Amino acid sequence: MTSTAATSGHEASKPTTVGGVVGAPSAARATQLVRRAAGGQDSAPVEIVAPFTGLASATIPQATDADVRKVFGDARQAQRSWAARPVRERQQVLTRLHDLILGRQDEILDLIQLEAGKARLDAFDEVASTALVAGYYGKHSARILGAKRVAGALPVLTKAGELRHPKGVVGVISPWNYPLALTAMDVLPALVAGNAVVQKPDNQTALSALWLHELAEEAGLPAGLWRIVLGRGSVIGDALVEEADYLCFTGSTPTGKHLAAKVAGRLTGYSLELGGKNPMIVLPDAPVAKAAAGAVTACFASAGQLCVSVERIYVHERIREEFTRAFVARAQALRLGGDLGYGADMGSLTSPNQLSSVSAHVEDARAKGATVLTGGRARPDLGPLFYEPTILADVPENVDLFAGETFGPVVSIYGYADVEDAIERANDSAFGLNASVWTGDTAAGWAVAARIKAGTVNVNEGYAATFGTVALPMGGMKESGYGRRNGAEGLLKYTESQSIAVQRGLRLRPPRPVPPKLWARGMTAGIRLLRRIR
Known part of the structure; x- marks a missing residue:
């Protein structure tokens, strides 16, 4: 893990300082x-x-x-x-x-x-x-x-x-x-x-x-x-x-x-x-290098403080070792830094409360048997709220981060042998905000995506494809929310609908000379005809 001294995009002759x-x-x-x-x-x-x-x-x-x-x-x-x-x-x-x-x-x-x-x-x-x-x-x-x-x-x-x-x-x-x-x-x-x-x-x-x-x-x-x-x-x-x-x-x-x-x-x-506890499923035919690179963005953009970021990864056993090796290497290469400019790959957490929460989740998992593959520690040498990109394996079900939202740069990797099992485990959550599927066959990826209980699902992307397509509604299922933004x-949703109808000529009740039973028969025939016309 390396730090960076990024430069500001401004060209001012006297750079200003706020908050140091x-x-x-x-x-x-x-x-x-x-x-x-x-x-x-x-x-x-x-x-x-x-x-x-x-x-x-x-x-x-x-x-x-x-x-x-x-x-x-x-x-x-x-x-x-x-x-x-x-x-x-x-x-x-x-x-x-x-x-x-x-x-x-x-x-x-x-x-x-x-x-x-x-x-x-x-x-x-x-x-x-x-x-x-x-x-x-x-x-x-x-x-x-x-x-x-x-x-x-x-x-x-x-x-x-x-x-x-x-x-x-x-x-x-x-x-x-x-x-x-x-x-x-x-x-x-x-x-x-x-x-x-x-x-x-x-x-x-x-x-x-x-x-x-x-x-x-x-x-x-x-x-x-x-x-x-x-x-x-x-x-x-x-x-x-x-x-x-x-x-x-x-x-x-x-x-x-x-x-x-x-x-x-x-x-x-x-x-x-x-909230969300967003899953990522890596299918056995997924290009490993691309999936690992995508996972880095999906998990660590904005230091994981994004409602749609990935916190659970399910990788087919056939490629699990290769994926994990590539993912860990890419996470370790991320540059952490706190200066203005484009030099850093990841910034810091936003508040002391977030740092405390993320640290507690990781330490609880570590104490109960989880393996820290990379990261797992704060970086006060870079700034008061920096925390390394963290990847865990062997995470037991009795730890806080297994099902609870961490909302930080922390992700757990799990293996699976059957796609049905991966889908079931991805859906086994109180949340349903976002999900990600990686595959070499986009048609198969779409089919898997359609079975995941989440408001948005991205194929061969972490979250940006749906997040950036403003024409698509965005929101959560289950305890991840109610209603949608975008599209x-x-x-x-910010309007009230009003229906107006103007009736001309024939009323929708029988005229006085027409027996109601005859009127009902005539309307029945008309409704049947309308079904065929429309």
């Missing part, structure tokens, strides 16, 4: 972004530290319950005029935002690295994903949301159609691990659907959300329509749930269940993306 990270946006810039958050000016602020160094990077004001409720009221006023605009006008904002994101990516790459501790290439994944989301909804929203004509009850005489209306004000609770991409995936479709949004990003990575908010308003989004509140869930969570016309949450399964129960009492809608479904 040279080349990061200036403290003044961080303060400028924080001022875009609503409320909280009189409450106790929270100091955010840079994962690479453990030094302060920003001071974040915290909103109160009253602040959040006022923000919802203001957003509700702004939403009315926004919803009255044609969809094509609303989606033009996202088209302009798409270009701004790509053109000004250097600053947000620095911010993501500063806040989340990612390697720069992992940060770029967020930039690319955000631009793809803006581009997709900037192009397709009018078609998806447009009025739909359907066949009426009586041909010609019944004119029927469906309209879509915005929910009103959407509450979005965003996680710390993908602060830019997950903000875009949830907030942008809600806005283009005609809603206002009140978002609570995690304090640790709030600057990334605030940066996108700034660009959206520069792209033409009306001020006051997308509001960002900063605060602890224990303080402002009730206000978010009680005021929102729809709630979108990404985070842990226990918290998601708690929020769902509260929202259900109000009879409002919600979507949840929750048409990720837009329509």
Whole structure:
């Protein structure tokens, strides 16, 4: 395992330092972004530290319950005029935002690295994903949301159609691990659907959300329509749930269940993306070198702090030894580093809590008989939150990481002799978010993928193929969530459907002179005929 001293992409003559990270946006810039958050000016602020160094990077004001409720009221006023605009006008904002994101990516790459501790290439994944989301909804929203004509009850005489209306004000609770991409995936479709949004990003990575908010308003989004509140869930969570016309949450399964129960009492809608224990199946005909390289990305991108990253690998016994050898070698070659720039392959964990959780999972497995093939230790010589890419074998079922989500750069390898057994073991989980299948026969890979109980399954990829295809819905089965983001479904969930039918001529009840029994017979014949016609 090697470290790297990556260089910043900036060419400034005087590099700035925030949180001890040279080349990061200036403290003044961080303060400028924080001022875009609503409320909280009189409450106790929270100091955010840079994962690479453990030094302060920003001071974040915290909103109160009253602040959040006022923000919802203001957003509700702004939403009315926004919803009255044609969809094509609303989606033009996202088209302009798409270009701004790509053109000004250097600053947000620095911010993501500063806040989340990612390697720069992992940060770029967020930039690319955000631009793809803006581009997709900037192009397709009018078609998806447009009025739909359907066949009426009586041909010609019944004119029927469906309209879509915005929910009103959407509450979005965003996680710390993908602060830019997950903000875009949830907030942008809600806005283009005609809603206002009140978002609570995690304090640790709030600057990334605030940066996108700034660009959206520069792209033409009306001020006051997308509001960002900063605060602890224990303080402002009730206000978010009680005021929102729809709630979108990404985070842990226990918290998601708690929020769902509260929202259900109000009879409002919600979507949840929750935990995962994502499997990867390597079929016996898989090209070993490609599968091993793919596994490195699938397991260790963003230091494994990705809801769709792989934590379990099932390899056919015929190639298990060869795959394991290649996978371990590639993991050991990864360069860990904490400077800005593209020199490192993997960054650090984001918080002390994550480091503690990952370390505890590995030590528990090691103590109960698991074999550490590589990694398995923190790297304080590189920074306070670095942890080596870790591969385990011989993991017993009575350890925490066997079935529980680790959410770090840790993966376990298991062998299998029969594909049916591999599929059954992949499905033997409370979770069902993402999965990966590797094979030399893509038709066979598709067939295996279709039998895995997960919301997304990638063949010869870890997660990027489905994650990057914005037209596909993304979400979890079982305890990995409810509802979907992306695709048409990720837009329509932020709307209420309304059905309208206009009846002309013949009524749908018998005229007074016609006996009801005769009418029923005639309608029966007509319904049979309609089945043949339609």
